Amino acid sequence: KMAGSSGGARPKILTTIDDKNWIIKFASQYDADDIGLQEYKYSMCAKRCGIEMTETRLFKSNTCDGYFGTTRFDRExxxxxxxxxxxxxxxxxxxxxxxxxxxxxxxxxxxxxxxxxxxxxxxxxxxxxxxxxxxxxxxxxxxxxxxxxxxxxxxxxxxxxxxxxxxxxxxxxxxxxxxxxxxxxxxxxxxxxxxxxxxxxxxxxxxxxxxxxxxxxxxxxxxxxx
Structure with a gap:
């Protein structure tokens, strides 16, 4: 697990997948092991509640339940x-x-x-x-x-x-x-x-x-x- 950065409390990467700009988060030293799965489930529930979010995904991991990813909304x-x-x-x-x-x-x-x-x-x-x-x-x-x-x-x-x-x-x-x-x-x-x-x-x-x-x-x- 890593510490956070000036970009937020949790470490993350910016990457391009299938021509889409993604932000993928990793657990910090203070997070529960299932933090990625948890945020993904929260995003899916929020969408069901009529709250607009960008595309979200749970990326597979061999060491935890997965990494939460979301596409950027500040790019056209x-x-x-x-x-x-x-x-x-x-x-x-x-x-x-x-x-x-x-x-x-x-x-x-x-x-x-x-x-x-x-x-x-x-x-x-x-x-x-x-x-x-x-x-x-x-x-x-x-x-x-x-x-x-x-x-x-x-x-x-x-x-x-x-x-x-x-x-x-x-x-x-x-x-x-x-x-x-x-x-x-x-x-x-x-x-x-x-x-x-x-x-x-x-x-x-x-x-x-x-x-x-x-x-x-x-x-x-x-x-x-x-």
């Missing part, structure tokens, strides 16, 4: 760069400590996407997934926006770095309506309605994602001390 036709900005960069927010609330992310989403309801709902799905799937490493660098030069507009980038995670402070790095320790349905609905979503729609999405996360990821989240 695998060559031209697409302008991507993290929330950390846009807001000059410290990604190493809790400093944001999901209300802040929704305000930014509404401004950058010009009140695009699909993008607002997309952010709501990610918030719900992070809460139900126990992804507490939801810091300001793990949310990004992409600029479409032809249409002159911003949209949320595909989701990334979705996996089971705890934090040093025992809370979500991004709080949910002021609650970082144990946010639930009440806080999720409050944030969604403040962002302009209907209460009924919020409830439907919450129920959908909660059920799918339990079905697909129950083994990872049943013990929060894992």
């Amino acid at each position: 036709n695998n060559r031209d760069n697409i302008h991507v900005a993290t929330v950390s960069a846009i807001l000059e927010a410290d990604f190493q400590a809790p400093c944001l609330d999901y209300n802040d992310l929704f305000k930014l989403t509404r401004i950058l996407t010009r009140e695009n309801n699909n993008e607002i709902e997309n952010m709501f799905r990610r918030m719900c997934f992070n809460v139900f799937a126990h992804n507490r490493d939801d810091h300001a660098k793990n949310f990004s926006f992409m600029y479409d030069e032809k249409l002159d507009k911003w949209k949320l980038s595909p989701a990334y770095d979705l996996t089971y995670s705890n934090t040093y402070w025992g809370e979500h790095t991004t709080s949910v309506d002021g609650n970082g320790k144990n946010p639930g349905v009440k806080e999720l609905i409050s944030v969604g309605m403040k962002a302009g979503l209907k209460k009924g729609r919020c409830k439907d999405i919450i129920e959908e994602i909660s059920e799918k996360v339990q079905e697909d990821l129950g083994k990872y989240i049943k013990d929060s001390t894992r």
Whole structure:
């Protein structure tokens, strides 16, 4: 196992496979042996929950359950760069400590996407997934926006770095309506309605994602001390 790098907590390589640009991650010295399989299962569940992600794959290994890989979203036709900005960069927010609330992310989403309801709902799905799937490493660098030069507009980038995670402070790095320790349905609905979503729609999405996360990821989240 290796240590991480400036590119993230886990070591990784950039490579081209079948004319696609891939990021393949390896376990750090602090990771569980099944971290690659776990992140792959999280990615598949997220897609089932209506969260956009790029192509993901579990690469075979002789020493572990496999290595998680994902194609890059910041390249067009695998060559031209697409302008991507993290929330950390846009807001000059410290990604190493809790400093944001999901209300802040929704305000930014509404401004950058010009009140695009699909993008607002997309952010709501990610918030719900992070809460139900126990992804507490939801810091300001793990949310990004992409600029479409032809249409002159911003949209949320595909989701990334979705996996089971705890934090040093025992809370979500991004709080949910002021609650970082144990946010639930009440806080999720409050944030969604403040962002302009209907209460009924919020409830439907919450129920959908909660059920799918339990079905697909129950083994990872049943013990929060894992």
